[in-house]
Structure formats: C-alpha cells, structure tokens
Amino acid sequence: MLKKSMNFLVNIFFVPLLIIGLLGAAANLLNDMIGASKSGILVLDILLVGVPVFLIAYKKQLRIPINKKFCCYGLACVIVAWQAYLVITVAGFSIWDPGNILLKAINKTPWTGTSYFSSNPNTFLLLLIEHGIWKGLGQPSMRVLTSLSGLLSYGLLDASLLTLYYLGKKYLTQRAGKVALGLGIILLGVTPWAVIPYSDIPAFALTVFSLGALLAFFNSKLVRKRYLYAVLSGILLGVDYLIKPSLVITYIAFAIIALASVNWHKFDKQVLGALGVLIVIPTIMLLGFSVYQQRNSYVRIDQSQALPMMHFAAMGATGNGAYTYADVKRDEAIKNPDKRNAVATKVWKQRVAKMGWAGYQNFLIKKQAANISDGTFAWGWEAGTGFLKPFRNHPRSIGQRLFCIDGVANYNSAVKILVRLVWLGTLLAVLFAVSDTSFVGLLAKYAFVGFCLFLLLFEGGRSRYAIQFLPFILLLAGIGMQELARICRVLRNSKSKN
Numbered sequence: 001m002l003k004k005s006m007n008f009l010v011n012i013f014f015v016p017l018l019i020i021g022l023l024g025a026a027a028n029l030l031n032d033m034i035g036a037s038k039s040g041i042l043v044l045d046i047l048l049v050g051v052p053v054f055l056i057a058y059k060k061q062l063r064i065p066i067n068k069k070f071c072c073y074g075l076a077c078v079i080v081a082w083q084a085y086l087v088i089t090v091a092g093f094s095i096w097d098p099g100n101i102l103l104k105a106i107n108k109t110p111w112t113g114t115s116y117f118s119s120n121p122n123t124f125l126l127l128l129i130e131h132g133i134w135k136g137l138g139q140p141s142m143r144v145l146t147s148l149s150g151l152l153s154y155g156l157l158d159a160s161l162l163t164l165y166y167l168g169k170k171y172l173t174q175r176a177g178k179v180a181l182g183l184g185i186i187l188l189g190v191t192p193w194a195v196i197p198y199s200d201i202p203a204f205a206l207t208v209f210s211l212g213a214l215l216a217f218f219n220s221k222l223v224r225k226r227y228l229y230a231v232l233s234g235i236l237l238g239v240d241y242l243i244k245p246s247l248v249i250t251y252i253a254f255a256i257i258a259l260a261s262v263n264w265h266k267f268d269k270q271v272l273g274a275l276g277v278l279i280v281i282p283t284i285m286l287l288g289f290s291v292y293q294q295r296n297s298y299v300r301i302d303q304s305q306a307l308p309m310m311h312f313a314a315m316g317a318t319g320n321g322a323y324t325y326a327d328v329k330r331d332e333a334i335k336n337p338d339k340r341n342a343v344a345t346k347v348w349k350q351r352v353a354k355m356g357w358a359g360y361q362n363f364l365i366k367k368q369a370a371n372i373s374d375g376t377f378a379w380g381w382e383a384g385t386g387f388l389k390p391f392r393n394h395p396r397s398i399g400q401r402l403f404c405i406d407g408v409a410n411y412n413s414a415v416k417i418l419v420r421l422v423w424l425g426t427l428l429a430v431l432f433a434v435s436d437t438s439f440v441g442l443l444a445k446y447a448f449v450g451f452c453l454f455l456l457l458f459e460g461g462r463s464r465y466a467i468q469f470l471p472f473i474l475l476l477a478g479i480g481m482q483e484l485a486r487i488c489r490v491l492r493n494s495k496s497k498n
Contacts, residue, residue: 002260003260003261003437003442004437006256006257006260006437006442007435007436007437007442007445010442010445010446010449011434011445013449013452013453014434014445014448014449015434017368017372017448017449017452018427018430018431018448019431020365020368020369020373021368021369021371021372021373021427022373022424022427022428022431023369023373024368024369024370024372024373024374025372025373025374025375025420025423025424025427026424027369027373028373028374028420029417029420029421029424032413032416032417032420033417035413036413036414036417037413037414042414044417079158079185079189079190080154080158082190083151083154083158083189083190083194084151084154085398085399086150086192086194086195086399086403087147087150087151087154087194087195088147088399089390089392089394089397089398089399089400090192090195090388090390090399090400090403090404090409091143091146091147091150091195091390091391092146092195092388092389092390092391093142093146093388093389093391094196094198094382094386094387094388094389095111095386095387095389096382096386096387097120097123097198098196098197098198099111099386100112100116100123101123101126101127101130101197101198102130102142102145102146102197103142104117104127104131104299105127105130105131105133105134105145106131106134106139106142106145114299114300115302115305115332117299117301118300118301118302118303118305118306119305119306119307119328119332120306120307121293121301121303121306122242122243122244122245123199124242124293124299124301125239125242125243125289126198126199126202126243127299128298130145130149130197131298133145133148133149133152143391145197146195146197146391149197150194150195150196150197153194153195153197153201153202154194156194156201156202156205157188157189157194157201157204157205158189159205160204160205160208160209160471161181161184161185161188161189161208162181163208163209163212164177164180164181164184164208164471164474164475165177165178165180165181166212167208167211167212167215167440167475168180168181168475168478171215171438171439171440172438172440172441172475172478172479172482173478173482175478175481175482175485176475176478176479176481176482177478178478179429179474179477179478179481179482180471180474180475180477180478183422183426183474183477184470184471184474186419186422187375187377187419187422187423187426187470188201188204188467188470191376191379191403191419192379192399192403192409193377193379193467195388196388199243199244200377200464200467200468201467202243203243203244203247203467203468204467204468204470204471206236206239206240206243206244206247207247207250207468207469207470207471207472208471209236210233210236210237210240210247210250210251211250211254211443211471211472213229213232213233213236214229214233214250214251214254215440216229216232217229217230217232217233217274217278218254218258218439223270226270226271226274227273227274227277230274230275230277230278231277231278231281233251233278234277234278234279234280234281234282234285235281235282235285237251237278237281237282238281238282238285238286238289239285241282241286242285242286242289244468246451246454246468247468249447249450249451249454249469250447250469252450253443253446253447253450254443256446257439257442257443257446261439304335304336304337305332305335305337306337307328307331307332307340308331308337308340308341308344309458310341310344310345310348311327311328311331311340311341311344312458312459313344313348313457313458314327314344314345314347314348314351315327315328315458315459316367316455316456316457316458316459316460316461317348317351317352317355317363318351319461320366320367320370320461321363321367321370321371321455321456321459321460321461322370322459322460322461322462323382323459323461323462327347330343331343331344364456367455367456367460367461368452368456370460370461370462370463371452371455371456371460371461371462371463371465371466372427372452372463372466372473373463374420374423374463375419375420375422375423375424375426375463376411376416376419376420376463377462377463377464377466377467378462378463378464379403379409379410379411380408380409380410380411381462381464382462382464387408387409388404388408388409389407389408389409390404390407393407395407402415403415426473426474426477427473427477428480429476429477429478429480429481429484430473430476430477430480431480432479432480432481432483432484432487433445433476433477433479433480433483435483436479436483438479440475440479441475441476441479443472444472444473444475444476444479445472445476447469447472448469448472448473448476451466451468451469451472
C-alpha cells in the first residue's frame with residue numbers, strides 16, 4: 001500500500017514532466033523531417049521498410065542460426081573501434097568550459113583568465129584530474145592529451161553502460177538491462193560526446209556507479225559487505241558532489257525510497273553504523289578537499305568570488321533558462337559575495353514577477369521541453385561555432401560528415417533524425433513505466449523528477465544536462481518495454497481464447 005502511495009505521489013510530477021518532454025521530442029522530430037536533406041529522407045525510407053520487415057520476420061519466428069556470444073563480442077569490438085575512430089577524427093578544442101579547464105591543465109592561461117576557477121570552484125577536481133593525466137603522460141601536447149582523455153572517457157562510458165546492464169538484469173529483468181544497454185549505446189556510446197574532456201560523461205558514469213553501490217548497500221545481508229558498500233557509497237557521494245553537485249539528487253531519491261521500504265523492526269545498530277559511515281566519509285572528503293582547494297599552490301581560488309546558487313536561479317529564469325553571458329559578467333563584477341547574492345536574488349524575483357504566475361508556468365513548460373526533448377543532447381549548441389573545432393579538418397571522414405558541418409560540431413540531418421526517433425521511442429517506453437512500483441522503478445522516477453525540478457529552478461535550457469540522469473531514463477525505458485511486452489502477451493492470449 002505504501003509503495004502505491006509513493007508511486008501515486010511521484011506520478012503527479014513525473015507524468016506531466018515526461019509528457020512535456022515527449023511532445024517536445026515529437027516537435028523536434030517533425031521540424032527535422034520538414035527540413036530534412038535527401039540523406040535524411042533516405043533514412044526515413046529505409047526505416048519505413050526495414051522496421052515492418054523486421055517485425056514480420058520476428059512474428060513468424062524466422063531464425064538464422066548464429067553464435068550469439070560471438071556476435072556480442074564482435075559488436076563490442078566494432079563499437080570500441082568506432083569510438084577510437086571518433087577520437088582520431090572529431091576530437092578538438094572547445095571554446096567554453098572544457099577549453100578553460102584544458103588550457104590550465106597544461107599550464108596555459110585559460111581564455112577567460114584564471115579567475116574562472118574562483119567563479120566556478122566546482123571545476124577544480126576535474127582540473128586536477130586532467131592536470132594529473134597530463135603530468136603522468138610526460139606533459140604531451142594539447143591534442144595528444146585531448147585524444148587520450150577521449151579514449152579514457154570512452155572506457156569509463158563503456159564500463160558504466162555494462163554496469164547499467166548488470167543492474168537492470170539483477171534488480172529488474174534481463175530485458176530491462178538489454179534495453180538500457182542498447183539505448184545507451186545508441187544515444188551515447190557511438191556518439192562523439194566522450195571526445196570532449198568535460199564532466200558530462202563522468203557524471204553519467206558516477207550516477208550508474210552510485211546507483212549500483214547504493215542498491216548493493218541496501219540489499220546486503222552480511223555486515224561486512226554492508227559496511228564495505230557504505231564506504232564505497234560515501235566515497236562516490238563525495239566525488240559526485242565535487243564533479244557535479246546536482247548528482248547528490250541520486251542519494252536523496254534513494255533515501256526517500258529506502259526509508260519507505262525499510263523494515264523498521266530490523267533496523268538495528270549495525271545498519272545505523274553503516275549509515276553513519278556513509279555520511280561521515282563524504283563529509284571528511286569535502287572538508288579536506290575544501291582546505292586543499294584554498295591552500296593549493298597550483299591555481300589560486302578565491303572562495304569569495306564563487307557564483308552563488310541564486311546566480312544560477314536568476315540565469316535559469318530568463319531566455320530559455322540556459323547560460324546567459326550578461327548575468328555572468330554582472331555577478332563577476334560584484335566583488336562582495338553578500339552583495340552578489342543579494343543582487344542575483346533581486347534579479348530572480350524581478351524576472352519571475354515580471355512573467356507573472358501564468359507566464360512563469362508557461363516559461364517552465366518551454367524550459368522542460370528544452371531540458372529533455374533533444375536526444376542529441378544539444379550537440380554543438382554551447383558557445384556557437386566554438387562548441388568543438390576538430391584539430392584536423394577532414395570533411396570527407398565519416399566522423400566529421402556525421403557529427404560536423406563545415407568543420408564545426410553539428411549532427412548530420414540523417415543522423416539527427418535517427419537519434420531523435422530513438423529518443424522519442426525511449427520516452428514513449430518510459431511512459432509505460434508509470435505504474436511500476438518496484439524499488440528501482442520508484443527510485444528512478446523520484447530521481448527523474450528531482451533532476452528535472454533542479455534544472456527547472458536553476459540553469460538548464462539544454463538537454464546536455466540530461467546526460468547526468470540518463471541512466472534513470474534508460475532503466476525506466478527498460479521497465480516500460482517489459483510492461484509493453486506483458487501487455488502484448490496478454491492481448492495475444494485473450495485474442496487466441498476468442
């Protein structure tokens with residue numbers, strides 16, 4: 001009964017947020033089809049013929065004798081080779097946050113100046129990681145460091161996708177795990193997002209690993225294992241916050257579902273002790289890192305210049321809720337932190353009041369659509385033409401023909417249509433997970449709502465931010481496909497009886 005109540009409560013937010021994304025995804029796809037090139041139309045024609053043929057063949061139980069294990073290993077090798085090819089052909093310099101971090105990592109001055117890290121101290125850990133890789137590899141050139149970072153990012157992405165499959169298989173069904181893995185490969189695994197050394201791919205991976213550690217902690221029966229997973233969960237929580245603070249939402253969602261699911265009669269001192277470990281470890285990590293951040297000799301960070309949360313709230317309440325350069329320059333010019341926060345708060349109140357209650361609701365609907373409606377995750381949107389400029393211009397290479405236009409990052413129209421079709425199908429599958437009340441299903445829905453609300457209240461307006469909670473969307477799509485298969489089976493059985 002409690003699970004049903006929890007599900008009813010989350011669906012009050014989950015369903016409207018998802019439907020807005022669905023409608024936005026459908027609108028994006030329609031616009032792409034209207035302005036499609038000849039290659040885009042050809043892709044649609046192939047799909048219109050290929051999908052029905054596949055379904056008919058599947059229905060008639062046509063089987064070709066193949067070695068499934070051999071095919072899986074072969075496909076994995078092809079994917080890894082493709083990822084390496086993307087690093088070689090698409091990797092380049094990004095004139096936005098990744099560029100600032102990369103320049104400082106190789107001991108060069110960021111194009112916005114070193115004050116960037118004082119304004120954005122949450123990028124410091126990523127800077128240390130990239131600088132450490134650069135030093136460890138013997139201080140290679142920017143191009144070599146970017147390429148090696150891309151390979152490492154793809155390795156991290158592949159490991160997290162396999163972990164996601166394992167979690168889906170273990171805690172849901174094998175079909176759910178396969179769906180999550182397949183969609184993850186299409187939407188991220190074979191795209192060039194990992195060639196950009198930034199926090200998006202690590203955020204995706206950390207969400208997966210944090211979810212796995214938390215589920216293992218919750219389901220552990222042995223005391224030693226429970227403490228072990230508590231330590232792991234605590235470490236990941238600390239890293240989550242330092243890489244992207246919004247990743248803490250995963251832990252909040254877990255806490256809500258765990259508290260509603262736990263057997264309080266068996267809540268003993270050992271469980272309480274493990275919870276204490278989970279809380280104490282990230283606290284110590286964050287305090288220690290903060291001290292090191294202020295006293296390090298590598299890059300000077302003035303904590304008083306950090307942009308406050310209300311800065312991001314104000315920025316998220318204008319335009320389409322995305323990054324606004326004018327807001328950044330205004331707040332960076334204010335040196336007093338209290339005054340900076342007060343000005344940002346005043347700006348936010350003015351912007352919301354100017355829109356009015358109805359206008360603000362309309363703004364949030366548009367922003368939600370922008371946040372999750374684009375399956376390309378807004379590839380090429382940041383910094384205009386400076387999003388990503390490949391180190392070498394090879395317009396005839398397959399990688400640049402698919403993901404660059406005139407030497408600038410952008411999806412080929414045919415690829416964009418295909419990806420957005422997959423994304424629309426993904427969100428449709430998620431819709432079938434509405435009635436699911438499993439532990440993982442509820443956790444995924446609460447996390448989905450939490451991340452969406454965070455992006456609505458603060459800086460958003462880009463579907464790139466959806467990468468950090470994409471694992472939950474993929475798992476929900478797996479649950480939805482499982483439910484859809486059940487519905488089809490019931491309909492087929494009822495038809496045969498009649």
